[in-house]
Amino acid sequence: MSLLNYFKSTKPNSAKIAKERLQILVSHERSARSQPSYLPELQKELLDVIKKYVQVDQDDISINYESDDHQETLELNIVLPENI
């Protein structure tokens, strides 16, 4: 068994892990860069307004901002609790 292990590369490929982590991080940070700076504030205020009427958490609201040459889209997604 140990002889087999010797030939089989059991060493984790740390470069691969590094690449995967960086790809996720960099794409996340790039999309954050292109977003308008008021977005976090907007998200907070929207949450406060909705909370007046229904009980939701920070995680239940997601805001996506996308832009291309023609238009800018602001997508708001609110997950409401099941039994209201």
Add this chain to the structure above:
Amino acid sequence: MSRIIVVTSGKGGVGKTTTSAAMAMGFAKKGHKTAVIDFDVGLRNLDLILGCERRVVYDFVNIINGEATLNQALIKDKRCDKLFILPASQTRDKDALTLEGVGKVLNELKETFDYIICDSPAGIERGAHLAMYFADDAFIVTNPEVSSVRDSDRMLGILSSKSKRAENNETPIKEYLLLSRYNPKRVKLGEMLSVDDVQEILSLHLLGVIPESQAVLNASNSGIPVILDEASDAGQAYADIVNRYLGEDVPQRFINEEKKGLFGRLFKG
């Protein structure tokens, strides 16, 4: 037409000053009149890497404050008469550099120099911002290591939004990747990000790879830019990069491990 080149990275210790010194000497040796400016006010080191630390009389801040002329402050290299060094101030604080002052100095340099290399300090504060603000080209010095790659990407974001070219909606700064401290052996073992990995993440044009090399420390110890160590791997890598930047078609080297012949293997472990 003169070009202003910023050597930047975000992260410290990746080889910005080594690269600035090597590239400046490389351009000068090719016959282009080149000035290299240290933007690291308070922590100057370019003078030391170029071996002219004892000839510094006036510095960058003196010119901006009108205490010296550009010609008084520029240090002419003793090995190559086309190379001039403008040292940073060691005593002032970093707010001594102003956008207006830096712009004025660069404009004056542009009248007589072919290449003006701005050696950026680490970080993203004032010195780094001013070093890249007026640039036409950017050399992004990156190590194949997570924090360096991330910081390089951050720098790319700043180049594309906070430079003069970006603010005036001109053609963007041309960005080039210089991957330094590369170790092909560790890449092969899966222990280090490869050139392809880094290029894929940053999507940058690769100007060249500089291998991890003992020659770099030897060169800085003696105040000789590593490009003058023509027998060394790092010296040759920088020479290739200079030629590539100047438009020559030079194939990439130092990406794969050198195959040692039987002779080499017998005599070196």
